Amino acid sequence: MIYNRGIRGATTVEHNDRDEIYAATEALVAEMIERNAIDPETVSNVWITVTHDLDAAFPAVAVRKRAGWDFVPLMCALEVPVEGSLPRCIRLMIQVNTEKNQREIRHVYQQGATVLRPDLAGQK
Template sequence: MIRGIRGATTVTNNDAAEIVNATEELLWEMIRANDVKASDVVSVLISVTDDLTAAFPAQALRRIEGWTYVPVMCMREIPVPGSLPRCIRVMMTAETPKAQEEVVHIYLRNAVQLRPDLSLTRKSEL
């Protein structure tokens, strides 16, 4: 079955290293929590808020051994007034035997407030 795996994190500054490092941390958590293999991934979409312009967060995926051929695309998030600043969001689409309710979505740092319901579920599973 093809499933979407969501994740989000935030950074403190519009700094290239911080953006890429935070994205890599998020991706590793998503991979680990859902037992994802690169060969099972259809694509990865990464969005950033308008205040993050120092780096393409997709660079993080290229640091992960074996993920060279996974299609990845970066884009801007819709600039909704009052939305969470300095936020990186990921949508990973992958083949998995997991039922939809078994997929573990990962929210780190200030992004926990985006989906506190899913963040609480994750904490109880760790």
């Protein structure tokens, strides 16, 4: 049976810098693709959010560049600015059609974002 599953990922950057945002996003999406053996034909869409302190670039540009997903719908949005939330954070949700069950999905947390889900950060 085929299911539509969400693959979560998050990373952080040190500075609100276009090249740093692109590099971190590219590294994140690359690991998400590798860990989950994502075929672009199975991707229905990608949601990307950033914290309010990141406005130097659209991370979707880096996803499109790294993955070559010219026809995959990508959407960037702002996170809810909750006091005390993790700063300079980029989050991705890749939605794929897969036969994998939820426990087989490998979520990816890099850099400072490992604090968001320490239970998932080290899974391979």
